[in-house]
Amino acid sequence: IQRIVVKVGTSTLTTENGHLNIEKIKKIVLELSNLQDKGYDVILVSSGAVGAGMGLLNISEKPKTLAEKQMLSAVGQVSLMQIYQTLFKEHNKIIGQLLLTKEEFSNRKRYLNMRNVCNAFLKRKIIPIINENDAIVSNALKIKVGDNDTMSALVSGLIDADLLIILSDIDGLYNKNPRKYEDANLIHMVGDINEDIKRMAGAEGSKFGTGGMITKIIAAEMVTKIGTSLVIASGDDPKNITRIVEKENIGTLFV
Numbered sequence: 001i002q003r004i005v006v007k008v009g010t011s012t013l014t015t016e017n018g019h020l021n022i023e024k025i026k027k028i029v030l031e032l033s034n035l036q037d038k039g040y041d042v043i044l045v046s047s048g049a050v051g052a053g054m055g056l057l058n059i060s061e062k063p064k065t066l067a068e069k070q071m072l073s074a075v076g077q078v079s080l081m082q083i084y085q086t087l088f089k090e091h092n093k094i095i096g097q098l099l100l101t102k103e104e105f106s107n108r109k110r111y112l113n114m115r116n117v118c119n120a121f122l123k124r125k126i127i128p129i130i131n132e133n134d135a136i137v138s139n140a141l142k143i144k145v146g147d148n149d150t151m152s153a154l155v156s157g158l159i160d161a162d163l164l165i166i167l168s169d170i171d172g173l174y175n176k177n178p179r180k181y182e183d184a185n186l187i188h189m190v191g192d193i194n195e196d197i198k199r200m201a202g203a204e205g206s207k208f209g210t211g212g213m214i215t216k217i218i219a220a221e222m223v224t225k226i227g228t229s230l231v232i233a234s235g236d237d238p239k240n241i242t243r244i245v246e247k248e249n250i251g252t253l254f255v
């Protein structure tokens with residue numbers, strides 16, 4: 001493994017009231033910095049902008065209008081990146097922000113341009129932190145990827161990643177929603193993403209996340225087709241990132 005994309009969801013980055021969990025972010029930054037020191041190329045796809053905005057403005061309810069949500073994402077994106085910058089700096093790492101839309105992947109010229117930019121980052125050992133440009137795009141404009149699970153899969157293709165790690169508030173894919181069914185079992189490995197697997201993922205996510213399990217399965221479908229493995233694991237303990245890279249059996253592995 002050489003190139004690793006790590007996607008951290010809202011549920012991993014924020015606390016119960018929707019605000020940013022700084023202690024958690026610190027641990028994630030430590031893991032990613034360690035991986036880079038070991039010679040890996042590291043790319044972070046991070047949600048959490050809306051949560052950061054809510055924290056800054058002291059709002060604890062989900063935004064009600066699209067414009068309000070977009071405004072919160074703009075406010076929060078700045079503060080999220082400021083936090084990442086400060087924390088990564090403690091490990092002597094430089095970061096850069098890339099706010100993307102679907103256009104970066106559907107328009108060939110923009111795709112090639114983006115790929116060059118990403119490779120320029122990695123060449124200089126700068127850690128790209130990627131998010132959808134939520135303040136600019138909306139579903140109605142039809143240029144939105146829509147969720148960062150799909151975004152992380154697209155980014156994995158763009159930079160030819162060997163491994164995509166999606167950290168969530170759950171330790172992997174269960175055969176049914178574990179929040180509803182006590183007897184749900186964790187699936188350790190998936191080699192064939194068929195209808196049964198998709199049915200297990202259902203449609204619901206957590207309170208502040210946007211994707212749910214199904215977008216993670218779609219991401220798995222996308223990356224495994226191009227030879228990139230994907231692991232869905234719990235972000236509760238960010239050390240899981242290193243454990244996964246070192247091939248410990250954690251979470252659900254899609255090959």
Ligand code: ADP
Nearest residue numbers: 009010011168174176177200205206209212213
């Ligand atoms: P994130 O913000 O990390 O992207 P989401 O809340 O969007 O996380 O998605 C994870 C959630 O999906 C889980 O917490 C769980 O409530 C839900 N879920 C639904 N079906 C399943 C399943 N079969 N296995 C695991 N989680 C599931």
